[in-house]
Amino acid sequence: MDNIENLSARFQERIDAGEKIEPKDWMPEKYRKTHIRQISQHAHSEIVGMLPEGNWITRAPSLKRKLGLLAKVQDEAGHGLYLYSAAETLGISRDEMTQQLLTGKAKYSSIFNYPTLTWADIGAIGWLVDGAAIINQVMLTRTSFGPYARAMVRICKEESFHQRQGYEIMLTLCNGTPEQKEMAQDALNRTWWPSLMMFGPRDEDSPNTKQSMAWKIKRKTNDELRQQFVDITVPQAEFLGLKMPDPEIKWNEERGHYDFGAIDWDEFWQVVKGNGPCNKERIAARQKAWDDGQWVRDAALAYSEKRSNCGERSEGIKVQRSKGKIA
Amino acid sequence: MSNKKEWPLFEVFIRSRNGLEHRHAGSLHAADPTMALENARDVYTRRQEGVSIWVVESKNIHASNPEQAGELFEPAKDKVYRHPTFYDLPIELKHI
Numbered sequence: 001m002d003n004i005e006n007l008s009a010r011f012q013e014r015i016d017a018g019e020k021i022e023p024k025d026w027m028p029e030k031y032r033k034t035h036i037r038q039i040s041q042h043a044h045s046e047i048v049g050m051l052p053e054g055n056w057i058t059r060a061p062s063l064k065r066k067l068g069l070l071a072k073v074q075d076e077a078g079h080g081l082y083l084y085s086a087a088e089t090l091g092i093s094r095d096e097m098t099q100q101l102l103t104g105k106a107k108y109s110s111i112f113n114y115p116t117l118t119w120a121d122i123g124a125i126g127w128l129v130d131g132a133a134i135i136n137q138v139m140l141t142r143t144s145f146g147p148y149a150r151a152m153v154r155i156c157k158e159e160s161f162h163q164r165q166g167y168e169i170m171l172t173l174c175n176g177t178p179e180q181k182e183m184a185q186d187a188l189n190r191t192w193w194p195s196l197m198m199f200g201p202r203d204e205d206s207p208n209t210k211q212s213m214a215w216k217i218k219r220k221t222n223d224e225l226r227q228q229f230v231d232i233t234v235p236q237a238e239f240l241g242l243k244m245p246d247p248e249i250k251w252n253e254e255r256g257h258y259d260f261g262a263i264d265w266d267e268f269w270q271v272v273k274g275n276g277p278c279n280k281e282r283i284a285a286r287q288k289a290w291d292d293g294q295w296v297r298d299a300a301l302a303y304s305e306k307r308s309n310c311g312e313r314s315e316g317i318k319v320q321r322s323k324g325k326i327a
Numbered sequence: 328m329s330n331k332k333e334w335p336l337f338e339v340f341i342r343s344r345n346g347l348e349h350r351h352a353g354s355l356h357a358a359d360p361t362m363a364l365e366n367a368r369d370v371y372t373r374r375q376e377g378v379s380i381w382v383v384e385s386k387n388i389h390a391s392n393p394e395q396a397g398e399l400f401e402p403a404k405d406k407v408y409r410h411p412t413f414y415d416l417p418i419e420l421k422h423i
Contacts, residue, residue: 025393071373078370085354088336094356095333151353158374300358301334307359319360 015216020146023089031215034208035145036090037106038217040097043083044108046076047101048282052116053125061119068165069122075162079155086147102287104274111194113276120173120180120187126166128188128195128233134159135229136199144216167236174240181241188237189245196260197268199226205265230258336385337363339370341377349381357382 007026014021021027050073057073060066084094100106111129116122137159141152173184200222203209212218220228230249237244248261270276334356340349352371357363363382371377391399407413416423 022393024390074369075373078373081355081370082353088354093333154353297334297358300362301332304359304362319364 012214015144015214019144020149021144022146030211031145031217032090034212034215034217035148036087036092039083039087039090039148040092040100041107041109043080043087043097044101044106045112046080046083048108048112048286049129050076050080051282051285052112052114052278053122055116056119056122059119060122065169072126072162072165075158079151079158082151082154083148086145086151089147098290102283102290104283107272109198110268110271110276111198113271113278113282114190114194115278117190118183118187120170120183121191123166123169123173123184124187124191126162126164127170127236128166128191129198130159130162130166131233132195132198132229134163135225135232139219139225142216142219170240170242174242184240185242188242192245193263193267194271196226196229196263197271199223199229201265201268227257230260234258334358334362337367337382338385338388339363339367340381340383341367341371342379343376344378349379352376354385360384 008028011021011026011028011031021031053069053073053076057066057069060069084097087097088094097106101108116125134156137152137156141149141156143149143152170184170187173180200206203221203223206222209218209221213221234244234249246261248259250259252259271279274280335358336354336356337360338354339352341352342349352367355363355366355370357366360382364380367380367382372380403409
């Protein structure tokens with residue numbers, strides 16, 4: 001029998017060699033726990049992220065915008081499901097994850113605890129929030145845990161539509177009336193700093209970063225990703241003719257990057273701890289959905305049990321039972 | 328929280344177009360196979376990713392154990408004579 005040190009050393013060798021880890025492979029308990037925490041948090045973010053945007057579906061300014069927003073919110077439900085499935089391969093159940101979200105044990109991205117006050121916020125979210133998410137998620141397509149990496153590949157393919165629909169909303173507003181442009185500027189002002197916070201604490205305040213890098217869970221640090229986001233986004237704001245809500249943003253020739261101002265980490269921690277503008281509202285909405293859906297889950301299960309007890313097939317899409325070899 | 332059990336887990340396989348095999352796309356929960364197919368359509372084929380879907384309850388899949396990977400797959404490693412390049416033939420020979 002191998003001892004834990006040998007197994008851990010061999011595990012690290014596999015990671016260093018660029019091998020992917022699959023669910024049934026041996027893995028250190030901390031690797032498993034870190035993944036359950038990170039993947040479920042990511043899944044919860046997709047699901048809670050539907051709420052601020054869902055708020056505007058019925059009030060979208062045109063049918064085109066409504067279709068786009070509906071499709072985006074539906075994608076987010078799908079992304080949540082891919083991620084829950086990936087987390088379940090590590091031995092946690094779907095219901096357990098849901099309970100962790102509802103009781104506050106599990107977190108989700110703090111950005112979704114801010115309100116969507118105007119239609120321009122839908123543009124700013126697509127452009128900035130999805131833009132920041134894409135940077136993180138592109139990195140995660142190369143993460144060491146197979147099911148997480150595969151879910152990310154699928155998500156990244158779909159996500160660029162989200163960002164483009166957001167930017168197009170911003171572009172339309174910026175080419176519109178002065179009031180519309182002002183609305184876009186206001187949305188940028190409110191969304192910018194929380195978007196920067198999405199990458200998490202500074203590297204020196206992020207105790208998990210070193211281990212996550214060694215296990216190739218993350219391939220870049222929070223600060224590296226944040227810088228990448230700023231460098232990409234500043235020219236996009238200039239293109240819109242909007243002003244960045246940070247007077248310290250300036251191109252630094254020597255570094256080859258934009259410098260930017262200090263983030264208000266007190267605000268970040270306040271929102272993480274549950275004191276953001278919409279934390280309670282978001283969890284209450286999820287709790288209501290869970291409670292109101294209980295009878296549906298129960299009824300579907302009872303129906304399926306009854307059917308299988310009397311050997312009947314269910315209605316709906318015709319399920320073809322294979323009689324022999326299928327291929 | 329309800330004491331009811333969760334809906335079972337299904338694995339989803341999708342044929343992206345005729346001529347190709349079904350490939351594993353992911354998994355999902357559903358109360359029965361019909362719902363699994365409906366959910367698979369919504370979750371995995373929103374952008375014409377498929378023309379055919381299989382769903383199978385995950386508990387019905389029998390998988391090899393990664394710990395036995397050595398005894399299962401290593402014997403094939405030293406059997407180079409199963410590959411065409413193992414056989415030396417003159418270069419001027421064509422179509423073989």
